[in-house]
Amino acid sequence: MLLRLIERTAVLLVSLAVSSVLVFGFLAVLPGDPARVALGVNASDEAVAELRRQFGLDRPLTTQYFDWLGGMLQGDFGLSYISKAPIGPQITDRFQVTLWLVVTSVVIALVVAAPAGTVMAARHRQLSGLALSALSQVGVAVPAFLAGILLIMVFAVKLGWLPANGWTPPAQDPGMFLRQLVLPALSLGLVQGAVLTRYVRSAVLDVLREDYLRTARAKGLRPFPALWRHGLRNAAVPVVTVLGLQLATLLIGAVVVERVFVIPGLGSLLLDGVSNRDLLVVQDVVMVLVVAVLVVNFLVDLLYVALDPRLRVTR
Amino acid sequence: MSDVLTVQGLTVSVRDVALVSDVELTVGPGERVGLIGESGSGKSLTALSVLGLLPEDVLAAGSVRLSGVDHELIGADERRMSRVRGRHLAMVFQEPMTALNPTMRVGDQVAEAMLIHRTRSSRRAARIAAAELLELVQLPGVMRTYPHQLSGGQRQRVVLALALANDPALLICDEPTTALDVTVQAMVLDLIMRGVAARESALLFITHDLAVVATVCQRVLVMYGGRVVESGPVTEVFTRPRHRYTEGLIAASDLESADSGPADVGLATSAPRRLPTIPGNVPPAGQFPDGCVFRNRCAHATETCATLPPWTGTPTQGFACHHPAGASDA
Numbered sequence: 119m120l121l122r123l124i125e126r127t128a129v130l131l132v133s134l135a136v137s138s139v140l141v142f143g144f145l146a147v148l149p150g151d152p153a154r155v156a157l158g159v160n161a162s163d164e165a166v167a168e169l170r171r172q173f174g175l176d177r178p179l180t181t182q183y184f185d186w187l188g189g190m191l192q193g194d195f196g197l198s199y200i201s202k203a204p205i206g207p208q209i210t211d212r213f214q215v216t217l218w219l220v221v222t223s224v225v226i227a228l229v230v231a232a233p234a235g236t237v238m239a240a241r242h243r244q245l246s247g248l249a250l251s252a253l254s255q256v257g258v259a260v261p262a263f264l265a266g267i268l269l270i271m272v273f274a275v276k277l278g279w280l281p282a283n284g285w286t287p288p289a290q291d292p293g294m295f296l297r298q299l300v301l302p303a304l305s306l307g308l309v310q311g312a313v314l315t316r317y318v319r320s321a322v323l324d325v326l327r328e329d330y331l332r333t334a335r336a337k338g339l340r341p342f343p344a345l346w347r348h349g350l351r352n353a354a355v356p357v358v359t360v361l362g363l364q365l366a367t368l369l370i371g372a373v374v375v376e377r378v379f380v381i382p383g384l385g386s387l388l389l390d391g392v393s394n395r396d397l398l399v400v401q402d403v404v405m406v407l408v409v410a411v412l413v414v415n416f417l418v419d420l421l422y423v424a425l426d427p428r429l430r431v432t433r
Numbered sequence: 434m435s436d437v438l439t440v441q442g443l444t445v446s447v448r449d450v451a452l453v454s455d456v457e458l459t460v461g462p463g464e465r466v467g468l469i470g471e472s473g474s475g476k477s478l479t480a481l482s483v484l485g486l487l488p489e490d491v492l493a494a495g496s497v498r499l500s501g502v503d504h505e506l507i508g509a510d511e512r513r514m515s516r517v518r519g520r521h522l523a524m525v526f527q528e529p530m531t532a533l534n535p536t537m538r539v540g541d542q543v544a545e546a547m548l549i550h551r552t553r554s555s556r557r558a559a560r561i562a563a564a565e566l567l568e569l570v571q572l573p574g575v576m577r578t579y580p581h582q583l584s585g586g587q588r589q590r591v592v593l594a595l596a597l598a599n600d601p602a603l604l605i606c607d608e609p610t611t612a613l614d615v616t617v618q619a620m621v622l623d624l625i626m627r628g629v630a631a632r633e634s635a636l637l638f639i640t641h642d643l644a645v646v647a648t649v650c651q652r653v654l655v656m657y658g659g660r661v662v663e664s665g666p667v668t669e670v671f672t673r674p675r676h677r678y679t680e681g682l683i684a685a686s687d688l689e690s691a692d693s694g695p696a697d698v699g700l701a702t703s704a705p706r707r708l709p710t711i712p713g714n715v716p717p718a719g720q721f722p723d724g725c726v727f728r729n730r731c732a733h734a735t736e737t738c739a740t741l742p743p744w745t746g747t748p749t750q751g752f753a754c755h756h757p758a759g760a761s762d763a
Contacts, residue, residue, distance in 0.1 A: 329531035330533055333526065333534075336486065336524045337519040337595065340512070341511065425536065428581045
């Protein structure tokens with residue numbers, strides 16, 4: 119157990135180091151001088167040189183890299199080349215918004231996928247199971263932004279039940295917060311849920327064929343309690359894996375959905391950064407997203423051990 | 434005393450192909466009955482239809498009654514069958530490596546058998562009883578271990594412990610030692626015998642190993658092609674087989690005769706003699722011949738064998754063969 123923890127932590131640290139080099143490297147090799155971009159084509163060479171000196175862009179790349187990394191480790195994300203404002207507080211604010219959106223979507227995805235996938239597996243030879251399968255197939259094919267636009271058209275424009283866009287912090291107005299959260303979270307969650315349903319289905323189908331489920335039935339458990347007590351935890355292992363892998367897709371989806379619903383999250387910050395050529399903002403946001411994905415997958419790895427005692431190597 | 438298990442006219446089929454036909458079978462109180470035959474003879478399907486755990490598209494017809502249960506088991510709904518399974522009727526399966534839930538502690542899995550049927554008053558009482566059961570199968574101190582920490586033989590003993598947890602009237606064992614090392618087999622067999630004896634449970638023991646049947650069972654039924662072809666006391670059937678299939682099966686298992694070469698090959702005494710086998714293979718399900726199911730592999734088959742041989746003898750001892758071994762016309 120401890121060995122696995124050490125091993126996983128080492129893998130996490132190495133991945134973090136490598137990805138920080140990649141993120142920094144990609145933006146460094148992009149053509150165009152950030153200072154020139156920030157000041158515009160008409161700026162004088164002196165002004166550009168002054169800005170480069172001001173932001174330390176005239177130093178060697180390795181120095182810049184370690185300066186950036188060291189700052190991030192201390193929570194200092196640097197200053198925007200454009201607005202000259204510190205990036206850190208912006209990221210913290212935006213991160214909370216995206217976190218609400220992503221966590222709610224994951225909950226929706228699970229709430230949809232776990233029962234739907236289980237029913238699909240248990241009834242895989244009946245019409246109801248096949249119908250659900252077909253429906254989830256449709257869900258898999260729909261991109262999140264399209265689902266978002268469709269949801270807006272139906273629930274906001276046609277029926278007028280929910281606001282079409284906007285964001286209110288939960289502390290300010292919890293009711294409005296929830297009403298504005300529903301549609302974006304649904305458009306992300308339902309699509310992810312459809313994908314996840316396929317994995318839940320195959321995981322449960324595998325478990326249904328297991329001998330220990332027959333043992334459970336032979337003990338006197340009825341089919342559903344047998345699946346619930348003996349199957350679910352076993353089926354959870356592959357599903358959790360997929361959930362961890364899906365997080366990257368989910369964050370990409372969040373970037374787009376935040377734009378559709380005009381939500382001030384990390385995704386909007388990233389897109390704003392890209393359109394303003396505010397390269398340090400882009401670099402910081404991408405790094406934060408990468409860290410989030412790596413940390414979640416690290417936690418997923420630890421969750422396996424909790425789910426499957428066979429992974430608890432005691433030697 | 435009435436029988437613990439009474440199976441009458443059991444037929445198991447999948448999409449109109451009969452896999453088991455007209456099986457008649459009784460097991461008396463405390464009696465140990467063996468069910469033998471090659472793979473595909475319908476032994477396991479017979480057991481699973483008694484338990485009501487046939488695969489989805491496999492259907493059973495006929496009658497299965499169990500003493501202490503006031504309803505027919507064939508066609509009984511899940512709600513009623515789940516009260517019978519694990520309580521009046523328990524089963525030990527062939528493959529111990531996969532029979533236990535890998536994510537649940539062994540003790541909990543045994544205790545669960547009692548909690549489902551509320552045969553113990555509390556969770557605590559069930560856990561104490563589970564520890565005792567595990568001690569009886571000589572696995573002290575394994576309550577908190579997971580299945581992967583145990584060997585195949587140990588896991589099979591856990592399965593046995595949970596099968597015996599509610600003192601079932603009938604224990605069905607389907608090839609319980611086939612997957613185990615020879616050294617472990619004897620121990621598991623001994624524990625099964627002691628377990629059923631202590632509870633006065635009846636035992637239906639399925640195997641293809643004649644030596645095991647001879648050790649464990651008092652009475653034996655020989656199955657071939659989904660039919661019971663011969664039955665009787667073990668000593669009777671094994672020393673004086675009547676059905677030609679039983680005869681072949683016993684000859685094929687008789688290693689002593691294979692070791693001592695026959696007189697007519699005196700020239701090549703050092704050369705290994707071919708082991709006696711039954712010619713041909715077991716046909717695929719549903720492709721057994723009409724009439725006597727064994728006739729396409731039988732050296733004694735004649736035209737009369739195209740008709741179904743009638744059962745000769747009593748319900749508990751007899752055979753179904755037109756040209757039985759040991760008869761004057763053979």
